[in-house]
């Protein structure tokens with residue numbers, strides 16, 4: 133007997149990486165050496181002070197119970213100070229809500245603000261979780277187009293047309309943008325805030341990459357005048373502090389909005405383990421030199437990723453922000469997915485097809501910088517060796 137699944141799962145598939153990494157593991161189990169340049173999970177350690185705070189705290193008998201649903205006051209204050217120092221954004225303690233990663237925030241926000249039948253605007257290409265969370269809430273995801281010709285930035289004319297169709301309640305932006313590595317500009321944030329206020333939309337910036345290989349001072353949507361009226365920002369320690377597995381993030385914005393999110397969250401989890409919260413406080417105090425050292429490692433890997441992409445005949449922009457390089461596959465490749473599968477099965481190199489981020493990513497691929505330089509070099513060597521035999525599918 134098979135009990136049918138809920139209707140809401142009809143349009144939601146298992147996450148791409150959940151499926152594809154199982155395939156990668158199966159190849160590894162057969163003894164194949166696979167260079168995984170797929171997922172963006174940092175392979176470097178958090179700062180020593182972070183790990184020390186975790187272990188110190190975990191040794192106490194009193195740190196293992198349930199915790200406040202909205203985190204400890206000390207954690208909220210540490211996040212508040214971090215935003216003040218880094219992004220020059222003044223927040224009250226009630227304008228900070230710690231989360232178990234920003235991905236859960238995407239789900240909570242969708243549950244807190246969307247009714248069945250509502251529409252949301254999401255970037256194409258963009259992080260797949262925005263659409264999945266909206267669908268689970270019974271809402272419809274409508275894509276706006278980002279493309280190379282427009283510098284991967286939203287276009288006002290298109291947004292006007294989409295909103296004119298009616299029913300749009302919320303808009304997601306994600307700058308610095310994943311997967312294209314595009315930086316935000318204050319000017320873009322300004323017109324987006326004016327636009328969304330004019331149309332009564334909630335605007336959310338998902339901002340987990342602003343400390344990775346950035347060239348200018350990190351920018352927050354909330355640093356723009358009047359942003360708090362209709363904007364929220366998600367942030368995360370996953371990438372910026374090498375803490376992806378720890379599941380620590382935050383949502384920031386007006387307290388009324390956070391209260392709605394907490395109404396969802398407090399019914400799902402029972403607070404974050406106290407040692408993780410205490411270690412997060414330590415992590416948020418990582419020095420500038422700690423961040424620079426991490427970025428120096430990524431910068432070296434970025435150079436190697438560029439060499440790898442040149443070997444593959446791909447074109448790409450230099451100086452992308454974040455821990456990926458987004459690149460266009462050569463014109464003669466007719467089927468990008470088959471081409472990447474050939475790279476995986478023949479050369480043992482796993483790269484992410486751009487189309488998992490939307491139709492605008494169809495001619496692109498994404499290389500993760502979360503692998504040691506030696507592995508990137510090995511990938512380059514494998515391509516060089518195989519170049520004569522690699523058939524373009």
Ligand SMILES: Cc1ncc(COP(=O)(O)O)c(C=O)c1O
Nearest residue numbers: 233234235259310338368370381
């Ligand atoms: C754009 C974007 N948002 C959110 C996340 C999720 O981050 P977290 O680990 O904080 O849940 C990712 C992770 O890959 C991401 O790329």
